[in-house]
Amino acid sequence: MILDDLVAATRIRLARRQQHQSLTELKRIVAHQPPTTKSDFLTTLKQPGLQVIAEVKKASPSKGTIVADFPYMAIAQAYEQAGVDAISVLTEPDYFNGHLRYLKTISQQVSVPTLRKDFTIDPYMIYEAKANGASIILLIVAILTDQQLRTFRQLAEDLGMQAIVEAYTAEEVTRALQSGAKIIGINNRNLKNFQVDFTNSLKLRAMVPDSIPVIAESGIQTQQDVEKLAAAGFNAVLIGETLMRSKHKRELITAFRGI
Numbered sequence: 001m002i003l004d005d006l007v008a009a010t011r012i013r014l015a016r017r018q019q020h021q022s023l024t025e026l027k028r029i030v031a032h033q034p035p036t037t038k039s040d041f042l043t044t045l046k047q048p049g050l051q052v053i054a055e056v057k058k059a060s061p062s063k064g065t066i067v068a069d070f071p072y073m074a075i076a077q078a079y080e081q082a083g084v085d086a087i088s089v090l091t092e093p094d095y096f097n098g099h100l101r102y103l104k105t106i107s108q109q110v111s112v113p114t115l116r117k118d119f120t121i122d123p124y125m126i127y128e129a130k131a132n133g134a135s136i137i138l139l140i141v142a143i144l145t146d147q148q149l150r151t152f153r154q155l156a157e158d159l160g161m162q163a164i165v166e167a168y169t170a171e172e173v174t175r176a177l178q179s180g181a182k183i184i185g186i187n188n189r190n191l192k193n194f195q196v197d198f199t200n201s202l203k204l205r206a207m208v209p210d211s212i213p214v215i216a217e218s219g220i221q222t223q224q225d226v227e228k229l230a231a232a233g234f235n236a237v238l239i240g241e242t243l244m245r246s247k248h249k250r251e252l253i254t255a256f257r258g259i
């Protein structure tokens, strides 16, 4: 199962990074960071209308290389100029061709909050996210225990970040809510086989009370898709591939934001 492979690969890389830089050292870097100047993502999400989160992603396990040419900084700047509310940056190198460096550079040069898109399995990765400029981390319910969901989110909040707690099934939405999640992401892509079912988020939306912002993730392609999600009461959409492939990123984002 691909998700198991992803987590195993993440664990191996993590062990290697920890040998180069201890958690103590990382904590020291974080403690000396200047306070963030970025807007508060949770406040943005609670604003009326549909917010757009655009993703910087070179490749994916299901699609392989998405874009041959990957000027990640120019892409992030195009997103920002088009008025996106946050930018998601893949940092997973083996399956998504991501890198922490992308997160760091983009976070330094855009004023919107950035999300470290990765398979968070250890507090070390949360400090790393912070050290590299992220305002938001991802916690995937399918790969974490109830206790990890709670303590990892708490750690992110203690460091001045927020956590998107990502669910794919009704059971996972329940676990996300029980863990005290303040932001929930409902994925349309089954991370166990990478199949996309666009109606998944529509079906599960009603499980989340209105007080908690919900983000629809993955497989969002058209204006009609975004209209359906807005009508279903989603606070935000997270779009990767469609925007990465588009030659008219600004126009597309402007259209989505106007919904």
Ligand SMILES: O=P(O)(O)OC[C@@H](O)[C@@H](O)c1c[nH]c2ccccc12
Residues within 6 Å of the ligand: 055, 057, 117, 118, 119, 166, 187, 189, 217, 218, 219, 220, 238, 239, 240, 241, 242
């Ligand atoms: O490129 P898409 O289909 O628009 O999907 C974006 C995003 O939802 C997807 O990249 C994603 C959702 N959950 C994840 C967890 C890890 C890595 C990636 C993801």
